Amino acid sequence: MKHRICALLLGAALFPADAVAQHSHHGAAPQSAAPHEVTAGALAVSGAFARATLPRAPVAGAYLTLTNHGTQADRLVSVTAPVGKEVQIHDMIHKDGVMVMRHLPEGLEIPAGGSVTLRPGGLHLMIMGLTDKLVEGQRLEMTLHFEKAGPATVPFDILALNARGPAGHTAGKDAGHAHAHGQAAFDQSALDGDEGRIIGLLKHMFETDGAPLIVAPVLIDGDVAIIGWMQQETGGRALLRRDDAGLWRVSLCTGDGLKGEAGMIALGVAPTVAARLARAQAGAEAQLPPDHVAAFARFDGVLHIDDNGQGH
Ligand SMILES: [Cu+2]
Numbered sequence: 001m002k003h004r005i006c007a008l009l010l011g012a013a014l015f016p017a018d019a020v021a022q023h024s025h026h027g028a029a030p031q032s033a034a035p036h037e038v039t040a041g042a043l044a045v046s047g048a049f050a051r052a053t054l055p056r057a058p059v060a061g062a063y064l065t066l067t068n069h070g071t072q073a074d075r076l077v078s079v080t081a082p083v084g085k086e087v088q089i090h091d092m093i094h095k096d097g098v099m100v101m102r103h104l105p106e107g108l109e110i111p112a113g114g115s116v117t118l119r120p121g122g123l124h125l126m127i128m129g130l131t132d133k134l135v136e137g138q139r140l141e142m143t144l145h146f147e148k149a150g151p152a153t154v155p156f157d158i159l160a161l162n163a164r165g166p167a168g169h170t171a172g173k174d175a176g177h178a179h180a181h182g183q184a185a186f187d188q189s190a191l192d193g194d195e196g197r198i199i200g201l202l203k204h205m206f207e208t209d210g211a212p213l214i215v216a217p218v219l220i221d222g223d224v225a226i227i228g229w230m231q232q233e234t235g236g237r238a239l240l241r242r243d244d245a246g247l248w249r250v251s252l253c254t255g256d257g258l259k260g261e262a263g264m265i266a267l268g269v270a271p272t273v274a275a276r277l278a279r280a281q282a283g284a285e286a287q288l289p290p291d292h293v294a295a296f297a298r299f300d301g302v303l304h305i306d307d308n309g310q311g312h
Pocket residue numbers: 090101124125126
């Protein structure tokens with residue numbers, strides 16, 4: 001059974017199952033052994049992957065390397081996906097001290113004899129208006145339209161929520177770390193105080209380059225904590241518990257399921273603790289911008305987190 005991340009992640013997105021071809025796990029070639037390479041004219045496309053998404057995530061990120069073996073520059077002018085309203089080409093830039101995404105409507109030039117890598121934290125394809133989630137282990141085909149080389153249909157392997165790149169693909173410095181960091185691998189004792197430890201754990205597990213995780217509010221009552229989180233366009237609430245060794249563990253992730261006393265009790269929080277946490281939550285969330293609090297409701301369902309962290 002695969003470890004499922006609680007997804008404090010921007011996820012990415014969604015596709016009706018019929019738009020996504022199943023990988024065969026019984027076939028001869030392991031998918032990680034050789035990233036697919038597709039050519040179109042003088043262009044080669046390699047290392048294409050998309051990140052798995054949370055339920056109802058509005059967007060998905062996809063990445064690849066474009067190499068131009070020709071003597072003339074070409075341009076990626078547009079990308080189409082079988083589902084999703086549109087695919088945009090985005091860049092990440094520093095603006096007033098924060099990383100923000102910038103849409104590149106004019107497309108992306110691939111210089112003659114050069115290559116361009118789209119990777120987490122930098123240039124990326126962003127699938128907008130998704131209608132179903134992207135499931136790790138499946139594959140999504142998208143069509144890249146080049147100014148000179150024409151269209152090319154490219155299979156994108158769907159990797160973990162915070163994948164940095166396909167295993168064995170060396171284009172990115174972070175290539176190979178395809179799975180989320182588990183809870184167990186994180187040394188909380190190095191951090192000061194429960195709030196710092198909880199935020200550190202969540203960032204360790206779910207934050208990625210270009211997708212900062214905002215954790216607030218952090219409400220702690222004894223060995224139970226309820227937090228709100230927001231990452232790019234999505235958000236949610238999570239329940240954490242302190243284990244016998246004194247370490248915080250994410251127990252489950254949900255959205256409005258952890259809003260208010262009744263929901264907390266329904267998810268296993270002791271009534272007296274739930275009453276106190278719900279009062280603290282109401283006060284703390286009232287201090288946050290309304291759109292921030294609204295993002296907490298976007299996490300649909302309840303995701304129970306186990307702790308076989310490294311994901312196999
Ligand atoms: Cu983007």
